[in-house]
Amino acid sequence: MKVNKQIGNFVTRNVRVALMLAMLFPALTFAQNGKLVLSFENTFGAEPLAFDKEYTNAHGENLRFTLLNYFISNIKLTRTDGSVYAVPQDSCYFLVRHSVPETHKIELTVPEGKYSSLTFLIGVDSLRSTQGPEKRQGVLDVGAGARGMYWQWNSGYIFFKMEGKSKSLPDSTRNGFYYHIGGYGGFDSKTLNCIRYRTLTFEKLKVSEKKTAQVNVTFDASKFFSAQTPIKVTEKRSIMGGPVSVKIADNYKDIFSLSGVIYSRMKK
Amino acid sequence: MRLATVFILTLLLSGCTDDDQPVKDPYAFETPSNFPSPVYTFENNPVSKRGVELGQMLFYDPVLSLDSSIACANCHQQAVAFSDPVHRFSRGVDDAAGFRNAPAIQNMAFQNNFFWDGGVKHLDFVPINAVTSKIEMAETLEHVVYKLNRSSFYPQKFKAAFGGDEITSQQMLYALSQFMNLMISANAKYDKYVRGDEHLTAEEAEGLELFENKCRVCHATDLFTDDSFRNNGLDASFEKDSGRERITEFEGDRGKFKVPGLRNVALTSPYMHDGRFNTLQQVLDHYASNVKNSETLDPVLKQGESLGIRLSEQEKLKLIAFLNTLSDNEFTHDKRFANPFVK
Known part of the structure; x- marks a missing residue:
């Protein structure tokens, strides 16, 4: 009995403390989190991108894709009042691999509220690119998750990687095209910088505990060849570094576009 | 009873080292007294x-x-x-x-x-x-x-x-x-000399003085490198290997390579990024009379009337005698x- 009473007292006391805290810091104690999904949809024009299909780009060149991967990181959401929520640094790195459908959806836990824009980095920031293995977990693990997305000799991540075959290319090239874009700008001396942030604005995005919000982001691979710096596979079938890769980064950055926001009820 | 045993044992054990020097853990990382501070992130991965x-x-x-x-x-x-x-x-x-x-x-x-x-x-x-x-x-x-x-x-x-x-x-x-x-x-003859435990021969000492005057700009500190990238005039063009430019994609870095530390240099032949020289004599001959000009040639090699570093044959021998004091037999x-x- 006595023990029970003690527990009772303890609980009452703590409820009182909690209430006091709640009055002092209403935002902190009552902030609820909701689920937000960023869904990356790779397309070619209006169609979903498929590796077994052949396409024609704006230059009339034949294309078949065999690989499309990109890092998405440093995700930030701006509220309608201008304040910003940043996804915690250690859990803000994602790698979208077209061949692995589960990687197309990025699930985030975000404070409830109304948001007006989303910003993300296509690639990996410079700080993380110079830290030790303890900071390279999950998709950043150069011995596992980051497979194929890391340059060892010029140590750094490949931010964006697109490969494929083109019948417009001569057989001597094995018909292959390769675009590997990376370069974080260097640690203490300047190197190639392909770090590009993309911001997408929406009229309103409401995150709440009750519904899952999903932001659909489209990457239209057809635009890759006909953006600001046009790329013809027959002229440049391999880009892995070099000043032109900076222009490619500018190209692909703008291709990420908002195609809509949908809501679904949380399953109990 | 058991406590007493532990107490006595502790006394005995600590007594062993009391009069002697503390035993050095061969697996502890220790910065040699004549070295700069380490840069490795030991807090994430301590040596064990x-x-x-x-x-x-x-x-x-x-x-x-x-x-x-x-x-x-x-x-x-x-x-x-x-x-x-x-x-x-x-x-x-x-x-x-x-x-x-x-x-x-x-x-x-x-x-x-x-x-x-x-x-x-x-x-x-x-x-x-x-x-x-x-x-x-x-x-x-x-x-x-x-x-x-x-x-x-x-x-x-x-x-x-x-x-x-x-x-x-x-x-x-x-x-x-x-x-x-x-x-x-860090236990070469040179280190022991620096710490006051050994002497250098007259030739080695003169070599060290020449080194301080003519080589230290790049081969700085007792690591014998300033960790920078420089074009030391091996070639006039760099189609074969553009060096640092491969990494930075900056033309100003063409033909630059990392200044190597010179510890154990008498042992590490062949020399240069492409191993083109087999002897220290050849290396010094290069600096004395074969430095080639190019856009990115390091300014310290362009100071005199002619390119490179002025060195007489005698001075080269003295430098080599000094460089031999960097060999660390213990290592x-x-x-x-x-x-x-x-x-």
């Missing part, structure tokens, strides 16, 4: 006996290569300060030829840039180059980790060193870093760095 011993095994184990034909130690041999005495360009799996000379491995904890072009900034990521390069070990990190996990002895050794039930690439890289961090060469014979599979 188990970790170092594991790194030592990995360093000598060809399991790191595709066909188990090549270990790190193939091209980094202890007797010559972990450089490659045989090949101008080291040979990889299937006898593939590299395009640069294998550098010595020593005093790694103190360096900011790795490889001749500084392509890697963090020691933990250095081994990945050799493991995954097609012209070196031609493996993948993933597959090495897979092989280690299936081995009959590595899993228990990794568990003892790092905990966890499965070997990860992080643990493998940490073990190699611990091993390399302990590989400090090249240290059991902690020797092949653990040979008993």
